[in-house]
Every structure is written in structure tokens, then in C-alpha cells.
Amino acid sequence: MSSQIKDQEAAAQEEIWKFILGFTPTAVVKCAIELGIPDILENCEFPITLADLASKLKCPESPLYRIMRFLIHYKVFQEKPISETSVGYSQTPLSRLLTRNGNNSMADLLLLESNQIMLAPWHKLSAWVLGNEDSPFEATHGKDLWGFVATNPSHSKLYNDGTACDARAGVRAVIEGCPEVFQGVRTLVDVGGGDGTTLRLIVEACPWIKGINFDLPHVVSVAPACVGVEHVGGSMFDRVPKADAVYLMKILHGWADEDCVAILKKCREAIPQDTGKVIVVDAVVGREDDHEFKGVGLMLDLVMIAHTSNGKQRTTKEWSNVFHEAGFTRYTIKHIRAYQSLIEAYP
Ligand SMILES: C[S@@+](CC[C@H](N)C(=O)[O-])C[C@H]1O[C@@H](n2cnc3c(N)ncnc32)[C@H](O)[C@@H]1O
Ligand SMILES: COc1ccc(-c2cc(=O)c3c(O)c(O)c(O)cc3o2)cc1
Secondary structure, eight states, X not given: OOHHHHHHHHHHHHHHHHHHSTTHHHHHHHHHHXXXXXXXXXXXXXXXXXXXXXXXXXXXXXXXXXXXXXXHHTTSSEEEESSSSOEEEEOOTTGGGGSSXXXXXXXXXXHHHTSHHHHGGGGGHHHHHXXXXXXXXXXXXXXXXXXXXXXXXXXHHHHHHHHHHHHHHHHHHHHHHOGGGXXXXXXXXXXXXXXXXXXXXXXXXXXXXXXXXXXXXXXXXXXXXXXXXXXXXXXXXXXXXXXXXXXXXXXXXXXXXXXXXXXXXXXXXXXXXXXXXXXXXXXXXXXXXXXXXXXXXXXXXXXXXXXXXXXXXXOHHHXXXXXXXXXXXXXXXXEOSSSSEEEEEXX
């Protein structure tokens, strides 16, 4: 056996453990979030010793040492010198994304995706591949995600808080990557806008816009009031409130092609046929460029299998098909610093 093959096999013997125990980093980061460790470190002017951290957490040092040792190895936290003889724990750019209330926090999305309700359907993936399950989520919980969220207030909050994390990141990438997308738009309806986080950020950045946050009645009924944003309840399959432009972020990826066409037709009916547009913020998979978020798009494609009935992340060709079928004459795609791209479709 050549030394090259021996080396490849040795590397595989190491690599396989990332799949055998790949859930460990998520579980330990979830533990750190629940203990509030990123928030404690964020509020420390200097690196904090194990003893001081254990004291703040009122926990023994030994288990905490092992958790922090693991998270330093995974570069979630770092150790920095406190004196010539001692070191302490401090933040990294990654752990700053795990504080509970930071503007860029992704903590609530990690708590959502690692929640048992969201993890359980993953165990039905092989049955789905064999065609024995329509939807892992429905096969596991007896109803789809919206039905589950509507009847389980605790999961509804978990879902809204988690989705709001990703909305902040998505809107930030849109505004930083393509601010001109909102030029000339006076009224904007966010279809499936959730608790209104997206429109709150958009009208803050673009105060000339009047926002209409459109989602299911039980969702908008608990959406916080926001200046410049009107909450409207209804279904995107029935009617979309009229506006200069429609905004669809993380919506179409959750639905089959025929549902997307139905949604897009309702959106097209809601905008001026000569000057209106539909702004879609969603992943484009199968892109030619090897961009940094490629893996995220592929992971979210499998999230759509686990958590939706027929959702999927779409290729450029698949996007073209649904826009054409829905009666749009042209569309543009702009890649932004996010796992999503910015797609503008015109009637
Ligand atoms: C993944 S969330 C996206 C929320 C938000 N656009 C974002 O990017 O964070 C999907 C949203 O679609 C909403 N939704 C589901 N079915 C809907 C329907 N028939 N009409 C309007 N909204 C719907 C859900 O309530 C949820 O808020
Ligand atoms: C029944 O129709 C649907 C069910 C679920 C979803 C859905 C959309 C998402 O965007 C989404 C998500 O971003 C996510 O991280 C997740 O874990 C589930 C999920 O589900 C859409 C339509």
C-alpha cells in the first residue's frame, strides 16, 4: 500500500470522528449559552480566571474547566494572560455572537435549531429518502411547524426569537450589500414578516418607507408595535396587501414549487405592474463561485427536508422556473455577504 494511501486512510480515521461525535460542539455551545458564559465574559474588562467564573456561576471548577477547555480548543473562547503567572478566559468574535442580547447575536437561533422539537425529525431522514415519510417534522409531531408553533406558545417564542436572529443578519447583509434595493420604494410589504423584526430594521435604515408586516393572524397578534410598521394578519395564499414592493425573506425556500408560484402570483397582484418588484432574500445553491456560505446553503436545504413538507433551497435554474411560471418577465440576482442572495423579480 503506497504511503499516500496510508496517509489518506490515517486522515480518514481521524475525520470520521467529526461525524461520530459531530453533535458535541453544538451541545457544548448550547451549554455555554444557557450558563450565560459569553455574557459574563462580555461584561468583564479583563480576562476572567476559572475560579472567578466558577464563582459567578456558583458551580464547581472541575466540570467548568472541561467545558472551557473544549470551547477553547474549538476557538469559541480564548485564553489571555492576566499576569506573568496566570491566564484567564476572554471573548472571541465567535463568542460575541453567542451573547443573549447582542445586536448580532445568533444564540437564540442555535437554541431553536438544537431544541429537541427541531432535532427529533432529523432521525426520520432516511425514511424520508426512501419515500416512507412525507415530512419528518409532521411524522414526528403530527402537525407541520406552523401548526405546532400555533398550539405551543413556548415553542412559538423559541421560534420567533430564533428567526429574529437570522432576520437581523439577513437585513444587515441586504442593507450593507445593496442599499439601492429600497430606493424609490415608499411602501413595502414583508410577506411572512414574523414579529416585524425585519421591517423594523428596514424602516430604521430607510425612514422614507412605510412598512406593512404581513403574517398569519396568530403571529402578528403578538408582534410588538413599531413606528412606521403596520401589522396585518392573513394568508399569503389568499391575498397580499398592496405596496410598491414585496419583500420575501426565508419564505419561498419552505415551500414546493407550486406553492411558491401561488405565493409569487399573489405578490405580483399586490404591486404596480409597471414600477413594482418582488424582493426575494433566500439562498441560491449550486452557484459557480465557491463562496464562504456555500455549506450553510446546503445545510439549510436539509433543514427544509427535516422541518418543512416540500421546502428546498433552489438553484438559479429552479428560481428562474418559479418566477417564469408566476408570470414575472425578468429577475436579477445579487450575491451579498450572507448565505442568502438578493433576488429582484419584475412583473
Ligand atoms: C421562516 S419564517 C421567516 C420569517 C421572516 N421572513 C424572516 O426572514 O425571519 C416564515 C414565516 O412565514 C409565515 N407564514 C407561514 N405560512 C404563512 C401564510 N400562509 N401566510 C403568511 N405568512 C405565513 C410564518 O408564520 C413565519 O413567520
Ligand atoms: C409547512 O410549511 C412550512 C414549514 C416550515 C417552514 C420553515 C421555514 C424556515 O425558514 C425554517 C427555518 O429557517 C429554519 O431554520 C427551520 O429550522 C425551520 C424552518 O421551517 C416553512 C414552511
